[in-house]
Amino acid sequence: MAGHGVMQHGRNICTSRKKTSRKAGRQYEQRNGYILHTQGPVDSRARMDANGIFSLLLLCSVSELCVLASPEGNDSQQHHTQNVYHDIGVTRNTIVTAQFECYQKIMKNDKHNKIGPVCNRTWDGWLCWEDTEAGFTTNQHCPDYFQDFDTAEMASKVCSETGNWFLHPESNRTWTNYTKCTAYTSAGRVTAMNLYYLVLIGHGLSLTSLFFSLGIFFHFKSLSCQRITLHKNLFFSFVLNSVITIIWLTAVANNQGLVQSNPVSCKVIMFIHLYLFGCNYFWMLCEGIYLHTLIVVAVFAEKQHLMWYYLLGWGFPLIPALIHAIARSYYYNDNCWISSNTSLLYIIHGPICAALLVNLFFLLNIVRVLITKLKVTHQAESSLYMKAVRATLILVPLLGIQFVLFPYKPQGRFALEIYDYIMNILMHYQGLLVATIFCFFNGEVQGVLRRHWNQQRIQFGSNFAHADVFRSASYVASSLTEVHRCYSIDGHTEHMNGKNSYHDVETVTPTILRSDNPFA
Known part of the structure; x- marks a missing residue:
């Protein structure tokens, strides 16, 4: 996507428009090479109810209104800013759609078949993560929300031995490793x-x-x-x-x-x-x-x-x-x-x-x-x-x-x-x-070009040696053979039908020699 933006459980979809750069919408901290989401752990099953669904739908509508707004100024600045807001709005709408679909999965309350502690499915702000067994790391492709995210790379999320999503030690909040998404940008x-x-x-x-x-x-x-x-x-x-x-x-x-x-x-x-x-x-x-x-x-x-x-x-x-x-x-x-x-x-x-x-x-x-x-x-x-x-x-x-x-x-x-x-x-x-x-x-093309080149030498090079003239004549004779190949192939040279192939030589060659400009 051309613009950048991220939603933290839909709460900051209409953030301030003070920043108009393409990275204006990102709401994360980067410390020591790690990307930390600003929200804390979420018990998605407990918090998500009908009011939450209604709030998401309301936020989707509000986001469209945010995209339509444009600042005052000269035409070029206004056009540029509108493009930025449009890009951010498109990105936000994409994220909100993914978030809504994720919460629908969460509300289904499907019983998992895994034995032992399990990290519950969750929405981390960018991607939806399925139930994961304790002690395992789950991976999925990086999202395509941003220009500098390589979708061929993988984002990862760790489920600890206790059945809880990994908390980053610096922020004490749930953390998803998106560092590879931009590592080779x-x-x-x-x-x-x-x-x-x-x-x-x-x-x-x-x-x-x-x-x-x-x-x-x-x-x-x-x-x-x-x-x-x-x-x-x-x-x-x-x-x-x-x-x-x-x-x-x-x-x-x-x-x-x-x-x-x-x-x-x-x-x-x-x-x-x-x-x-x-x-x-x-x-x-x-x-x-x-x-x-x-x-x-x-x-x-x-x-x-x-x-x-x-x-x-x-x-x-x-x-x-x-x-x-x-x-x-x-x-x-x-x-x-x-x-x-x-x-x-x-x-x-x-x-x-x-x-x-x-x-x-x-x-x-x-x-x-x-x-x-x-x-x-x-x-x-x-x-x-x-x-x-x-x-x-x-x-x-x-x-x-x-x-x-x-x-x-x-x-x-x-x-x-x-x-x-x-x-x-x-x-x-x-x-x-x-x-x-x-x-x-192509031998025919090379022969024609050779013949044309030697004709130009004869026409414009009067100081050429007499031997060159004879050499040019030999080139002409050889080139006529090359030209005959084109005619003989189109006329099938009559060999396949048992006819004399020299008939074409006798008919084609005089025609060429009678031409005022046989080399054109």
Whole structure:
């Protein structure tokens, strides 16, 4: 929570508003590293009656009135103070709700099955503690009331051998150990900021590399073919996902006031983010289906219709995104849908994992066909296809490994920190990885860039040696072979149908040579 506040049995819910800092509401003393609650021991069963319930309900109403009050002053100070009071009020309401639920449990008077002295269930001001056997220490996760409380840490309460809750020697009052809740707060903040900037840098690098790749694909017309068209759509999906992720992190997740106000716009951004997240993986599936159709069932298709790929890549991810949005609004409608602690996310992750498994099956089947049927008779053709498959075969496991590691989240602090770094790198540097493998490491792209570079040297470098001209010509010849690969793969090179593969060389090469600018 953004604000701070604590209730001591509901008695100080409308405390003085002299302090307007975010720690204004805390009512505890800190001595020698321990947090001491200011109330004494409470016999909750004896004191809690119908009047107590009525008092709590009255205090809840009064707390809402306290939140509505605002001090006089200039606009900026008034707005800041209102935000502080709102944060404190939200925290207090949360605590009062937890307190009310705890007292309901206390009033049930359920008979415990424990033998011997027992520390009775109690409310300590922040958490509700169940009946505990004498001589035992009970633990539960730290509350999420305050920013500097780490909910992954544990608060503890000791039941003495006599069946009474532990009394701190300095205050002689019941004491709950909340020290671990703030013990690693500073280190946690540093890690959180490091991860935040790591994610932003990852998406920044991804956008830069993707824009360069798209520029190459659109500028050089010789790269135009169906496979490159699929690459373009895949890159566009990663570009849009990176843009919406940066907007989400900077404008929503980093703005606690916006999250607390819970506007519809932030939920729309999350919906778009989850939709584009699915598009990334379904366009990868399109890449696998295209290659599988081209190589395994090429005899049945001369040229593929890309409309079906557009429907799968851009259309199908809308279905799980819409189902998730409807389910989230009914069953887990948290602020801005920012929480990941819900099984409803499997509506998004389930189809993605299925797409990854299907893609992996297609690619392994392609490799099987290339090895068993093409290796002996058409060694060169097999090598050409293998290069086309290799990039996708590498990317699918890399893009899906996060879903394999997700269930195995470690518990130790150091191990968890390493896990978070690895997961964030795998998730937020995918655009850079895709651009590198599908474009920068692509032999066709390298050949076109090499040819274009040598043309520029010939055009603007009149003082180059004669040998350089011949070397440039050799580069042109080799690059034409690279360009032919794109055409030959899209045209299936007719090897699978028993036709002469040199026919494409004779038709494609003269067309390129007749162009006024064969390198553009």
